[in-house]
Amino acid sequence: MTARPRTECGDDRIRPRPLHPAPRPGESLTSWLSRTCEVYSLTNPAHLLTGFDIAARDLDRYTAEPILTALAGRGAVPVERLRLMTLAGWTPWLLDSTDPVGCDFDTYVHQFSILLPADLSMEDRRRRTPTDDAWLPWVSAMGNRACPTCIDSLESSADITVRLLQQTSVLSSCLDHRCRLEPCSVLPGHAIFWDQVRFGSDERVPPVPVPAAVTEMDRRTTAALTTGWVDLRPGRVHAAVWFRLLRTVVDEVSTPLCRTGRWATRLVAIWRVAGYSRPPRTARVPFEGLRGDEQAKVLGAAAAAVTMIENGEIDAGGAHASLLCPRPYEPVDPGTAPTRSYYPAPERDAWAEVHAAAEAAIAAARVDPTSARSLYNFLRWGCRTARELDETVQLFVDHGIPLQHPPT
Structure with a gap:
C-alpha cells in the first residue's frame, strides 16, 4: 500500500498522515522508519518529523525521548515499544550505556573469570584493550546481517526488514534455520544485497549450517533480551550476567597459548572442538574490532568452551566457573517422618x-x-x-x- 500525502499551498514541508506499518519482531527503529517512508513515497526519514534533526542521529543506538514521543503520536506504536527498537532499550542488560564514556572495557570484560584464573596474563589482557574512545561491548561496529533462508521465504520485498540484534556481534546464527547470518546491505521494505554475491546478480547465498553449540548459545542470548534471564546448569542468572560472562569467555579463548601456562591445553582442546584455527589478530585486537568472519570463529570457540565446561569435559580455572559447571551431587539425609509432637508418640497398649x-x-x-x-x-x-x-x-x-x- 502506498499513499502520497497532500501538501498545503505555500508550504513545502511534507505533512504525512498517520499511516505506519506495524513493527516486525526484533526490527530496528531505522528499518521501521524506512518502511514507513515507503508508504508515503519519501526518501528521508527526516521528512516524517519536521522540527527534529534526526538525519544526523544514529537512531538505532539512542533516540531522544521527544523524538520517540513524536513518533508514537504519529503512529499507533507506544513509546516503550519504540525504545526497545534501539540499543538504549537494552541498557543496562546488553551494555551499560550507549555512550562509550559510560562503558568501561575492563569492568565489562574482566569482572568475571571463567576459563583462566583472574590474575593470569594481565599484561596480555591490556594488549586487547581498545585504544580509541568509541568502544562499546558487542556493538562498536554495527553491520547488517541476515539469514538467507528467512529472506527467501518472504512473500514480497515489502517484508524485508533489519533486525536490531542481527546488527550486533553477539549473535551469529538464525535460530529458526540454524544457519550462519550473512553480511548484506538492506533497503528495508525494498531490497537486499548480499556481500558475497556480485551486485545485480540473481544468485542466492547458500545457507551455512552452524554447530549445535553455537545455536544453543544464540538461543540463550535471544532469551536474555526477551525474558531478562538465562537458564544455566546451576540455575537461572540475570541477562546482564550472561552477556558479561560470555564476553569474558570470548576474551579468554583469544588469549595466546604462550601466556596461559598449564591452561594452554584447555584452549587447544576448545579450538579443536570448535573446528577453527584461531585468527592471529585476536591476540591484539578486541573482539568488536575483528572482521565478521573472525568474530564468527571466536564465537564458535566460546560456544564450544561453554558446552565443554557444562558437560564436564574440561575443568575451568576461573573464580566464576561455577556459573557454568554442573552442580555436584550432594546426598541429603531423608530424616524422620514428622509427628504431631516433638517426641514420637508411643504405641497404644489397650490392656495397659x-x-x-x-x-x-x-x-x-x-x-x-x-x-x-x-x-x-x-x-x-x-x-x-x-x-x-x-x-x-x-x-x-x-x-x-x-x-x-x-x-x-
Whole structure:
C-alpha cells in the first residue's frame, strides 16, 4: 500500500498522515522508519518529523525521548515499544550505556573469570584493550546481517526488514534455520544485497549450517533480551550476567597459548572442538574490532568452551566457573517422618489402659462411697449365681473397699 500525502499551498514541508506499518519482531527503529517512508513515497526519514534533526542521529543506538514521543503520536506504536527498537532499550542488560564514556572495557570484560584464573596474563589482557574512545561491548561496529533462508521465504520485498540484534556481534546464527547470518546491505521494505554475491546478480547465498553449540548459545542470548534471564546448569542468572560472562569467555579463548601456562591445553582442546584455527589478530585486537568472519570463529570457540565446561569435559580455572559447571551431587539425609509432637508418640497398649482404669476405679471406691456403690453395681451385673456374688463381695474386702450396705 502506498499513499502520497497532500501538501498545503505555500508550504513545502511534507505533512504525512498517520499511516505506519506495524513493527516486525526484533526490527530496528531505522528499518521501521524506512518502511514507513515507503508508504508515503519519501526518501528521508527526516521528512516524517519536521522540527527534529534526526538525519544526523544514529537512531538505532539512542533516540531522544521527544523524538520517540513524536513518533508514537504519529503512529499507533507506544513509546516503550519504540525504545526497545534501539540499543538504549537494552541498557543496562546488553551494555551499560550507549555512550562509550559510560562503558568501561575492563569492568565489562574482566569482572568475571571463567576459563583462566583472574590474575593470569594481565599484561596480555591490556594488549586487547581498545585504544580509541568509541568502544562499546558487542556493538562498536554495527553491520547488517541476515539469514538467507528467512529472506527467501518472504512473500514480497515489502517484508524485508533489519533486525536490531542481527546488527550486533553477539549473535551469529538464525535460530529458526540454524544457519550462519550473512553480511548484506538492506533497503528495508525494498531490497537486499548480499556481500558475497556480485551486485545485480540473481544468485542466492547458500545457507551455512552452524554447530549445535553455537545455536544453543544464540538461543540463550535471544532469551536474555526477551525474558531478562538465562537458564544455566546451576540455575537461572540475570541477562546482564550472561552477556558479561560470555564476553569474558570470548576474551579468554583469544588469549595466546604462550601466556596461559598449564591452561594452554584447555584452549587447544576448545579450538579443536570448535573446528577453527584461531585468527592471529585476536591476540591484539578486541573482539568488536575483528572482521565478521573472525568474530564468527571466536564465537564458535566460546560456544564450544561453554558446552565443554557444562558437560564436564574440561575443568575451568576461573573464580566464576561455577556459573557454568554442573552442580555436584550432594546426598541429603531423608530424616524422620514428622509427628504431631516433638517426641514420637508411643504405641497404644489397650490392656495397659484397662488395667490403669481399673486401678483408678478401685482407688476412688476406697474413699468415695458413691464410687464404691457404682463399682459394685457394675461388677454385680456379671454375677449369675450366689457364689459369684459372694466372690464379688470378697473382692471388695480384699481391696479394702468398704460397703455401707452389704448385698442381700
